């Protein structure tokens with residue numbers, strides 16, 4: 148498989164080059180030259196495949212020959228070696244729990260896959276690879292955990308000060324070794340901008356070998372297709388394919404789902420559930436894409452005003468608006484409605500949503516009201532305990548904190564504070580090389 152830049156001003160590259168580079172030299176996002184159709188046998192016989200076997204089948208055409216088969220099999224096994232259960236919540240609403248990995252969020256899957264691929268590619272390099280990543284909350288922990296102690300790689304995580312939850316902050320600031328946390332006095336978009344500007348600094352790039360672990364990296368984006376197949380494997384009523392509501396921020400997760408659908412996976416419809424950051428819902432309303440400054444909400448991992456992956460979605464539908472609208476709709480949910488859903492679902496079903504899952508749940512309920520014969524799934528993207536500080540006042544009850552998290556909360560935070568503009572960021576990055 149070859150990848151081209153969506154800005155169309157850079158050479159096509161293989162999976163290895165796309166992974167190491169993160170972004171194309173013309174600043175565009177990499178996109179596969181074709182979308183390989185999924186093996187019909189896999190779809191028809193999916194109950195007889197293990198999760199690792201599904202993952203291998205799905206990713207193999209995208210990776211091609213740049214990773215030996217036995218190693219690729221090992222990488223996908225390690226990537227999905229935890230439960231991803233489909234749990235029924237009500238008669239027509241299910242939850243696909245993506246939070247049983249080491250940092251309790253779906254980002255573990257992309258981060259684990261990418262870190263292992265990059266670790267393999269780094270072996271052939273003599274210089275250090277510096278991975279830069281901006282996080283709105285959960286990416287940081289997942290990337291830190293995935294890359295911890297991987298030889299030849301330094302990881303620099305930028306996060307917005309006081310805009311991530313306490314569990315999230317501890318997950319990315321307490322590991323040490325090759326993991327470095329930068330606490331930025333600003334928003335997630337500021338962090339993302341700092342990373343983007345660093346990649347445009349040709350002079351700096353001569354001094355340090357840089358790559359990004361944000362969801363724009365194909366090695367993080369593509370493995371997110373896996374669990375849409377795991378959902379299908381567990382889906383009972385194969386005659387009525389599910390509608391899937393995805394809590395969306397940077398739109399990497401839902402973009403992977405749409406890719407799987409294009410490859411032939413039966414998904415009826417996708418709902419991009421957003422919080423007050425409504426750039427994409429507004430695009431669907433008005434036809435105008437107008438990036439804004441991010442607004443802080445209780446579903447903080449989705450506080451993104453200019454979602455990077457949306458250009459990939461537009462590309463997938465080649466600006467065919469009707470096809471796009473058949474596959475995807477998008478809605479903005481307020482914090483008040485999110486909190487109300489969280490409380491109501493907990494009281495009525497005893498199922499505790501996290502705030503991101505609650506945004507999706509609210510959006511799915513709206514959709515099912517208008518489409519009562521359908522069945523829907525929310526992607527539950529994080530364990531509620533990650534957001535106990537938000538949830539406890541809503542349900543007026545304490546959330547039980549697992550022992551591993553309680554221990555982590557006691558560890559000492561180590562971060563470097565930095566201003567979003569005019570700080571010592573550049574010098575800092577050079578020092579990493």
Ligand SMILES: *Cc1c(COP(=O)(O)O)cnc(C)c1O
Pocket residue numbers: 252253254284285286362394395396397398399400401448449503528529
């Ligand atoms: C990152 C994140 C999201 C948003 O995912 P995108 O791929 O950026 O759209 C949603 N929920 C949680 C818990 C997250 O960590």
